[in-house]
Amino acid sequence: MSPFELTRTLAPDAAGADLRADVLHGLTRTPKELPPKWFYDARGSALFEEITRLPEYYPTRAEREILKARAPEVAAVTGARTLVELGSGSSEKTRFLIDALLPGLDSYVPVDVSESALTGAAEALLAERPGLRVHALVADFTRGLGLPGTPGPRLVAFLGGTIGNLLPGERATFLRSVRAMLAPGDALLLGTDLVKDEATLVAAYDDPAGVTAAFNKNVLSVIDRELAADFDPEAFDHVAVWDREREWIEMRLRARRALTVKIPELDLVVPFAAGEEMRTEVSAKFRQEGVRTELAAAGLDLDRWWTDSGGRFALSLATAR
Numbered sequence: 660m661s662p663f664e665l666t667r668t669l670a671p672d673a674a675g676a677d678l679r680a681d682v683l684h685g686l687t688r689t690p691k692e693l694p695p696k697w698f699y700d701a702r703g704s705a706l707f708e709e710i711t712r713l714p715e716y717y718p719t720r721a722e723r724e725i726l727k728a729r730a731p732e733v734a735a736v737t738g739a740r741t742l743v744e745l746g747s748g749s750s751e752k753t754r755f756l757i758d759a760l761l762p763g764l765d766s767y768v769p770v771d772v773s774e775s776a777l778t779g780a781a782e783a784l785l786a787e788r789p790g791l792r793v794h795a796l797v798a799d800f801t802r803g804l805g806l807p808g809t810p811g812p813r814l815v816a817f818l819g820g821t822i823g824n825l826l827p828g829e830r831a832t833f834l835r836s837v838r839a840m841l842a843p844g845d846a847l848l849l850g851t852d853l854v855k856d857e858a859t860l861v862a863a864y865d866d867p868a869g870v871t872a873a874f875n876k877n878v879l880s881v882i883d884r885e886l887a888a889d890f891d892p893e894a895f896d897h898v899a900v901w902d903r904e905r906e907w908i909e910m911r912l913r914a915r916r917a918l919t920v921k922i923p924e925l926d927l928v929v930p931f932a933a934g935e936e937m938r939t940e941v942s943a944k945f946r947q948e949g950v951r952t953e954l955a956a957a958g959l960d961l962d963r964w965w966t967d968s969g970g971r972f973a974l975s976l977a978t979a980r
Contacts, residue, residue, distance in 0.1 A: 695940040721972035730759035739814035750780040766809040823943035834957035841979040864899035872897030886924035
């Protein structure tokens with residue numbers, strides 16, 4: 660049996676169809692919005708990697724600190740023989756978990772919409788860890804997921820605080836779908852950014868070097884390229900604001916002047932008023948009791964809660980009932 664398998668569950672034009680649907684819906688509603696998943700073409704992914712190295716952007720370093728310290732405990736508690744990672748990307752941070760779970764780990768199942776990212780990560784992992792089996796899934800995990808027939812216990816990892824990009828109702832649906840993948844006793848390892856002072860939060864999403872601004876505006880370049888639109892990214896300013904009531908950061912793009920955007924692929928003309936803002940990302944921040952409540956509602960019991968030394972970020976380990 661080959662140590663690497665790849666299963667495609669997305670239709671060849673699934674990404675294009677989703678982009679057209681999201682842009683049409685988002686730019687014809689009030690207020691306008693675009694989903695953050697469209698930041699991540701090749702340039703957007705490179706910009707995000709640059710963001711993770713900025714001094715203001717603490718989540719990646721904080722999560723890595725926890726994983727490095729706690730991966731052996733995760734392995735001891737779960738005894739997982741299959742590790743599933745949702746939104747795996749380069750699988751860089753996951754190496755702490757894989758190494759802690761070996762030699763008992765049978766299979767690593769990375770899930771991502773990017774086949775090239777999955778293939779590249781798998782090649783690197785298998786070169787370093789020849790006893791590992793990788794069964795990659797090209798899939799959109801927000802739509803529910805069928806996992807390959809790998810042995811249990813299973814550990815599903817959803818890292819990076821990405822769950823904060825989902826609105827509360829979307830989070831509830833997502834967590835229920837994760838629970839549906841699991842047998843009783845299987846576990847979820849979840850990364851969540853924590854509520855903290857406003858200045859620290861805003862700085863993480865509005866760095867003085869302008870990298871996050873370029874990342875935010877990249878969604879316009881994606882629409883220009885894929886849908887033949889005529890967005891001018893320089894006609895928009897990057898905005899990051901803290902919503903105290905909802906306890907989330909919003910990234911927005913603000914039109915510098917009144918303008919009109921044409922999107923021929925959608926037969927759509929979109930007017931923007933001067934100063935009009937379009938939301939491009941929500942990044943919710945969490946508290947322990949809130950995470951416990953959301954997990955419990957999905958049939959998952961919070962067993963372990965770990966934070967970095969600065970108390971900025973948390974990893975929670977929850978077991979399926």
